[in-house]
Amino acid sequence: MLESQSMERPADGSPPENLLPAIFRDGRILQGIAQIIFVAIVVLVLNNLQTRINTALESTNQSPNFEFLQNRAGFDIADSGSYSSNDRYIDAFRVGFINTIRVVLFGLVATTVLGIMVGIFLLSRNFLLRTISRAYVEVLRNTPILLQIFAWFFIVIFALPQQQQSFAFPQEGIRSLPLMQYALSLFVILVIWQATGSMRRPAWRNGIRQVSVAVVVLANLLGLVLVGTGTPIEFRPGIYISIKGVAVFELIPSSLFAVWMVFVVVGAVVAIAMSRYFQFITETTGKPIPRTRYALLAFAGFTLLGWLVMGMRPTPSVIPVLDESGEVVEMPYDDAFESGLLTIEQELEYTRQPLLYRPPTLDRRGRNIETGIEISPSYLAVFLGLVIYTSAFIAEIVRAGIQAVPRGQLEASRALGLSQGDMLRLIILPQALRVIIPPLGNQFLNLSKNSSLAIAVSYTDIYQVTNTIINQSGQSVTGILMVLLAYLLISLLISLGMNLVNQRFQLVTR
Numbered sequence: 001m002l003e004s005q006s007m008e009r010p011a012d013g014s015p016p017e018n019l020l021p022a023i024f025r026d027g028r029i030l031q032g033i034a035q036i037i038f039v040a041i042v043v044l045v046l047n048n049l050q051t052r053i054n055t056a057l058e059s060t061n062q063s064p065n066f067e068f069l070q071n072r073a074g075f076d077i078a079d080s081g082s083y084s085s086n087d088r089y090i091d092a093f094r095v096g097f098i099n100t101i102r103v104v105l106f107g108l109v110a111t112t113v114l115g116i117m118v119g120i121f122l123l124s125r126n127f128l129l130r131t132i133s134r135a136y137v138e139v140l141r142n143t144p145i146l147l148q149i150f151a152w153f154f155i156v157i158f159a160l161p162q163q164q165q166s167f168a169f170p171q172e173g174i175r176s177l178p179l180m181q182y183a184l185s186l187f188v189i190l191v192i193w194q195a196t197g198s199m200r201r202p203a204w205r206n207g208i209r210q211v212s213v214a215v216v217v218l219a220n221l222l223g224l225v226l227v228g229t230g231t232p233i234e235f236r237p238g239i240y241i242s243i244k245g246v247a248v249f250e251l252i253p254s255s256l257f258a259v260w261m262v263f264v265v266v267g268a269v270v271a272i273a274m275s276r277y278f279q280f281i282t283e284t285t286g287k288p289i290p291r292t293r294y295a296l297l298a299f300a301g302f303t304l305l306g307w308l309v310m311g312m313r314p315t316p317s318v319i320p321v322l323d324e325s326g327e328v329v330e331m332p333y334d335d336a337f338e339s340g341l342l343t344i345e346q347e348l349e350y351t352r353q354p355l356l357y358r359p360p361t362l363d364r365r366g367r368n369i370e371t372g373i374e375i376s377p378s379y380l381a382v383f384l385g386l387v388i389y390t391s392a393f394i395a396e397i398v399r400a401g402i403q404a405v406p407r408g409q410l411e412a413s414r415a416l417g418l419s420q421g422d423m424l425r426l427i428i429l430p431q432a433l434r435v436i437i438p439p440l441g442n443q444f445l446n447l448s449k450n451s452s453l454a455i456a457v458s459y460t461d462i463y464q465v466t467n468t469i470i471n472q473s474g475q476s477v478t479g480i481l482m483v484l485l486a487y488l489l490i491s492l493l494i495s496l497g498m499n500l501v502n503q504r505f506q507l508v509t510r
Contacts (some may be wrong), residue, residue, distance in 0.1 A: 053477060064477040069093070075468055077460045079376055089469050096465030097486055103379070103461065104448045104490060107386045111447060112440075115391040119398025120424075133395070141392035146453055148389050153381035153457045160243045163367050168237035185216045187304055194293055238359050246375040247360035252348065256310045260354035263306025270302060271295035311352045319346065378459035382451065390447045394440060401436035402428055433505045441498035448490050462486050 054064065069090040076085050080095045121133035140148070161167065192212040196205045240247040278291035315333045321341040322328060333350060336342050348356055360372025405428050413423040454461040463483060470479040 064475060064481075066478060068473045068475050068478075071473070073469070074472065077465060079379060079460055089473065092465050092469060093462070093482065096460060096462035099379075099460055099465075100451055100454075100462040100486070100490070103382055103386065103451045103454065103459075107383055107390075107447055107451070108444055108494075110383075111387040111390040111394060111443075114387060115394025115443075116398050118391060118395035119402070122395060122399045123402060137392045137395050140389055141396070143389075145385060145389045145450055146456060149381055149385035149453060149457060152384045153377065156384075157245075157377045157381060158243060160241060163240075163242045163244050163362070164365075166240040166242040166247075166362075169239045169241075184304060185219075187300055189213055189216055190297060190300070194290075194297060240360055240362070240369070240372075243377065244369075244374075245377045245380060247369045247372045248375070249357060249359045250371070250373045251355040252344075252358060254348045254351045254354055254356050256313065256351070257354045260306045260310050263302050263309070264299075267299040267302025267306075271299040274298055307354065310354050313352050315350050315352065319350065321346075376459070378454070378457045381457045382454040382459050382461075385453075386447050386450055389450075390443055393443050393446075397436055397439045397443070398432070401432035401434075404435045405431045430505070437498065437502045437505060441495065441502075444494050444498065445491055448494060449487060452487070 070088055072085075073087055073089050073092040074085050075092070077083055077092060077095050079099055083091060083095045118133050118136060121129050122137070124130045124133070189212060193209055196208050238249040272295070275291045275295040278289040278294065281287060282289055282291070317332060318330045319333050319336060319342075320328050321331050321336045331339075331341065337347075342350075344358075358371055360374075361370045362368070363370050409427055409431065410423070413427045418426065451461060452463045455464045455467070458464070466479045466483050470476050473479075
């Protein structure tokens with residue numbers, strides 16, 4: 001034993017030399033080698049799996065490929081627009097992808113707004129509002145989302161009346177003013193509201209605001225037309241709600257839309273410039289300036305100015321139209337418009353509005369929608385189920401984020417005399433967002449993935465369309481791969497957006 005020890009240790013007593021090279025004694029090198037070996041094993045396993053799948057499918061003449069996507073689909077799709085059964089499989093897949101994006105995109109916006117509202121209500125001092133919000137959160141987030149979708153579809157929507165007895169809003173016979181009248185009235189109220197914001201006496205400020213709102217409302221009730229000449233018009237219903245879904249009005253760009261967009265773009269540029277300029281003044285002088293309000297007023301002002309300029313366009317005195325007998329006759333434009341003899345192309349060409357308002361109309365039997373945007377009951381059930389279910393989780397996230405703000409910040413803001421709105425906008429939310437945004441991104445991802453449950457109520461999303469394609473073509477591997485890549489793309493885009501937002505609100509330290 002003594003002889004072995006003397007052989008291992010040199011005669012001078014120095015430690016024995018390590019026989020391994022220095023490169024293999026580096027921990028980072030060893031970790032890299034282990035990762036390379038792991039990736040190689042995964043590649044070999046996947047290659048073996050692919051070989052086995054190809055061998056099994058080749059025996060049934062169903063080898064995975066993408067060539068079948070150019071074949072005729074042969075099936076119809078609801079909520080498909082211009083798609084028909086004569087289109088290709090790739091066109092059907094595109095329709096399903098767009099339908100999924102419609103649910104996810106609008107669902108993210110709606111659930112964020114609703115979740116933030118409920119989250120703030122959870123901290124309200126009003127006992128009734130706080131209790132209702134708490135019950136809303138606890139009941140909805142502890143109920144399966146599939147059950148909620150079924151409830152919206154089979155209980156709520158199926159309880160709506162038939163198309164002939166649809167709920168219409170507004171009711172026929174209600175007299176109203178042109179769309180521009182309401183926009184201008186709202187702009188006048190906002191300007192007065194902003195102008196009186198600097199008044200120190202609350203009694204004078206509130207009195208002027210109340211009087212201005214009363215004057216504008218009274219002018220509208222009396223039918224005083226502030227822009228142009230004309231009289232109050234009779235609106236047809238803009239929304240129909242029935243068991244077949246919801247039919248809403250549509251806004252179609254007219255021949256003046258491109259020119260009007262120039263004013264809109266100029267207004268946006270001016271608003272951004274004003275916001276940055278006021279921000280520079282605030283940072284250099286410390287004087288608080290409500291730059292967001294001024295920017296919004298500038299943008300709204302240029303938008304309304306463009307609409308007014310477009311309204312000054314002269315219309316032709318006489319235009320050719322088809323009368324009730326089918327003959328082409330010359331008729332004054334105003335008479336043809338009031339008689340409803342103008343075609344949609346003529347209305348888009350001669351109208352004085354950049355956007356043409358077209359209410360939904362029913363056919364003679366009242367069973368189908370001829371014009372307008374029709375929202376299917378399946379879409380409504382999926383949309384409402386996803387939005388309300390996810391908003392319950394977002395409400396808890398918002399509540400926790402607000403309560404994470406140190407109490408000293410709230411006391412300091414009250415000591416400065418900030419109002420509840422300014423305190424929430426300037427102090428609480430900017431700090432709470434640093435806590436809210438990371439888990440909020442997870443809920444957005446959950447909403448996008450839960451949208452695949454739309455197949456339960458026969459909504460033609462990407463999953464249901466791909467399932468039909470697989471059943472017809474037999475390309476199960478390719479179809480599942482396409483669905484996986486589609487949902488992966490949606491998730492990556494949501495993650496990218498939330499990461500950018502998180503970087504915007506994160507705390508920057510040196």
